Amino acid sequence: MAALGRGEVDWWELPPRDLVEQVARDRNLTVVSRYATAIGVLRFNHLHPPFDNAAVRRALLGAIDQAQAMTVLAGTDPAFWYDGIGLFGTGTPLANEAGTDVLRSPRDYAAVHQALARAGYTGERVAVVAPTDVPPLRELALIGTDQLRRAGMNIDFQEMDFGIVLRRWANQAAPDKGGWNLLFTLMDRSIPNTNPYGNPWLRADGPDGWVGWPTSSQIEALRAAWLDASSLDEQRRICEELQMQVWQDVPYIPMGEYWQATAYRKDLLDVQPGCFAVFYGVRKA
Secondary structure (H helix, E strand, O other), X not given: OHHHHHOOOOEEOOOOHHHHHHHHOOOOEEEEEEEEEEEEEEEEOOOOOOOOOHHHHHHXXXXXXXXXXXXXXXXXXXHHEEOOXXXXXXXXXXXXXXXXXXXXXXXXHHHHHHXXXXXXXXXXXXXXXXXXXXXXXXXXXXXXHHHHHHOOOXXXXXXXXXXXXXXXXXXXXXXXXXXXXXXEEEEEOOOOOOOOOOOHHHOOEHHHOOOOOOEOHHHHHHHHHHHHOOOHHHHHHHHHHHHHHHHHHOOEXXXXXXXXXXXXXXXXXXXXXXXXXXXXXXXXX
C-alpha cells in the first residue's frame, strides 16, 4: 500500500477489503471496489479416507457457513458478498437455487457430528495444506477448518509457502506420505465458472482428472448432456439436475462468493475490469 502511494508500483491487484477505504483516500489512486468476484472452494481428496466416502462428504454440507466465510474475506457489509450460492456465479445465466437449502439452512454442528459418525468417520486425522503467503487462501482455510473442527473433524493444519502447497496439491500419495485430504482455494466466476465445462472443479473423471480426483459417471453424463443441449432452457434444466447431483457426490463445497477490489495509480489508463489483472492495452498517461 505504501509503495502504491509513493508511485513505486502502479497497480495493487487485490487489496484486502479492510484496507480499501484507506487506499481510496489517496487522490492519486483509482480504487474499483467491485472489480471481480471469486467463489470459495472446499476441495476433497477423493482418493483417500475419509473423503473417499461420499456420505462423509455429504455430511459436511451442513458444516459450511458461507456467510461467515465471506465475512472473513470481504467484511461485514453484505453488499460485497453472497451466500447460499451453488455451482455458478450469482447472476450468471445458469446459476440456480436447486438444492441450496443444504447450505442455506441453519448450521447445526451437533447434527453434523452425528451424521459424520453415521457415515463411518471415527476421528481420523485430516491433513489440510494452506499457504502462508496468499492471504485470502489462508484466511479461507482458517475459517473453513474452524467450521470443520466444530463439526468434530480432527484437523491437521499444515502451513507452507504457496509453491510447496501447489506441489502437495498435485501429489496423489496418501496424506502421511506427502499428499493431503482437504484444500481451500478461490475460483473466478466472471469467465470460467459460467458453465459446466468452464468450472474445472466439476470434472469427475477420476485419477486422470483435476486435482482432488473425484469420480462420478452421473456428473460426467450431465456435463456431456449440457454440450448437446439445443436451447438455454434445456441448458438450465440440465444445470439444475447437475447441481442436485453435486449435492449427492460432493466433488467440492462452494463457500460463498465475494467482490474483490483493485487499486491503481490514476496515470494508469485503459485498465479493463475482469477476473484478474489484465495488462493488454494498459498504458501510462
